Amino acid sequence: MNSPLDLAHLRRSCSQCSLQQLCLPAGISGPELDRLDDIVRRRRTIARGERLFRIGDSLASVYVARDGAFKTVTLSEEGDEQVLGFHLPGELIGLDALGGGSHRCEAVALGDANVCEVPFDQLTEVAAQLPGLQHQLLRVIGHSLNRDHDHMGMLVRRQANERIALFLHGLGERFRQIGQSATHFKLPMSREDVARYLGLALETVSRGFTRLQEDGVIDVHGRRVEIVDLAELTRLAHGGEEENPRARRTRSAG
Template sequence: MNTSNVLDFADFQRRCGQLSVRQACLPAGIDPIDQAELDRLVRRRRRLDAGQALYRAGDAMSAVHVARCGTFKAVVPSAQGEATVVAFHLPGELIGLDGLGAGRHRCDAIALEPADVCELPYEALAEAAARLPKLRAQLHRVVGLGIARDMDHAALLMRRLAHERVAGFLDDLSRRYCALGAPPGGFRLPMARDEIAAYLGLTLESVSRSLTRLQEDGMLYVRGRRIEILDPPRLAAVAGSAA
């Protein structure tokens, strides 16, 4: 296997950690003066250990967050003690928009690995967006992308075959990493297979069998958490995405 085009996630984290918040996905396209003002909105930067909560379901929403490095899972707890994984947030993506409607978070945001997070007070961000048209447009775009991703996830769960769900998950992750500037072709999964299973509504065994099937069909190379996508068009076709 050629590993030259497989994303070393640890290296990606180090590079991501060197970015200022103005280089994250939120402020793309705004001018330097507006970027500097956005940087001043950062109230604090937080370091979290793997397994630590950024916020919990029921907490008041006072800020949105951008992970400069580190990946998060969004988990909805249940009264029975079980938890459903409803989203994964990559470095550079906004975290915390689930609280926009009611003013309180509807899920727990849990770090999957050591993370460095920028916190932006929501009221200050909204006020800045009211004054800065390009920032306002970018905020709307980010919210829209989040809604579209939720719809895509719901559609994915309607797929009957487990390997189609897994293909869709990997295809989406690959596209998101590319959007963040990572080289195409491969990446290291920051989440465990049981967390993927919880996100896709599958068993752990079904996820493992699906990865094996996709590899045997020549679409992937899988080694532990390392994934290399060998045939992106075929993977996208199985996932039901546009190639």
Template sequence: MATPVLDLQTLRKGCAHCSLQQLCLPAGIGVEGLQQLDSIVRRRRPIARGETLFRTGDDLSAVYVARDGAFKTISISEDGEERVVGFHLPGELIGLDALGDERHRCDAVALTTANVCEVPFDQLADIASQVPGLQHQLLRVIGRSVGRDQDHLDMLARRQASERIALFLHGLAERFRHIGQSDAQFKLPMSREDIAHFLGLALETVSRGFTRLQEDGVIEVDGRRIAILDRVELDRLAHHPEAADARRRVSN
């Protein structure tokens, strides 16, 4: 009996469709490794906007990837206040917060209707131990997640609201680029209120910040649609606020 021929192109398209390309496509994984990874992926039913993927205290059973749609991860303070601790775009792993003690430390809530791939963590770990390329790429993805957490702390440490907002938009544009979408024009999946909770700012402050960036010609805002008009200035505001302030004083 002839050995069935595996259509690598079809498998790669399937992997890209379920947004696991961060794990397999950049890692140089061979046909067998791709087939192993594809075999454990579970396609869940669509998750409605506002629906919870997992809750604080749930055991780590799987990690998730949104094929489309986006999520926010939130924690609730003792006085019942919601704090947004992260946003997750299509193709980014969700659920890595539970890697430490194998219990989730936050809730994951859909920002939009989303189609999700579920990857059982134990099986993923087993395959990763057998496929060096996947193991290496998984560590890179975990590293990016840690980097985003560090970026969030950096945002919260900024004194000026304008700096926090610029750093947020700059980082979001980079993430859109990384998942193969436009980093010059994109639609925000999250509300202004979510952004305010993420940046530790009042809603009115966030709205004024967006308006100021638009008036300065850095971005163009149309509802949730953002167009970056002056990437150099956005980068300067995000990473070199002193230079941006000096430039503004000169122009005034």
């Protein structure tokens, strides 16, 4: 049986979590914090490849990865896996079931992870009584919807390099939002997962990474990525015309 977290542990473990203001909003009194603490269950260890939930499961809880990352996937009519999204540490997982009450996808651990499980009915009950908590929950849900919208924006981009640049730029921003570097990070997902997410062939993604590295925009070693020229990556991510790399280097040197 899962037991509640002690509040001191909750404060430490959620310091870089998108739910930190749900647990520790400004102006919340001690007894109210205790009520929030009571509904957060102890972390659950998830092994690589394990599912948090499957398609058709009813909405019972939402989850936050304390460490580790997840992908949400569904299957095409042909049985091929389609990647719908990625979830970094501190981001809410499971909101896809809000509309119909059951999950339309499954969440798969990209590596060993620890998650915080929050029973959804209890969370909404407490949020209804605490306006600050309710506001923060809506803000987190809004961020999730924005990521879905950004994904659709990636898929309608005709140029593969634009999709890849937009993906890396957005991922860097999400790392920044959870208190990590926006320009030096390790990809938690494989190149195959990136390809499925962007609707591209694996070879196209590999060539895209190589080209960005050759042009001096990024530096890649395995899954470790350094964004060397953030301005150029931003320009490419927003549909900028191709620029001769030599001309860009000359401009930068000047």
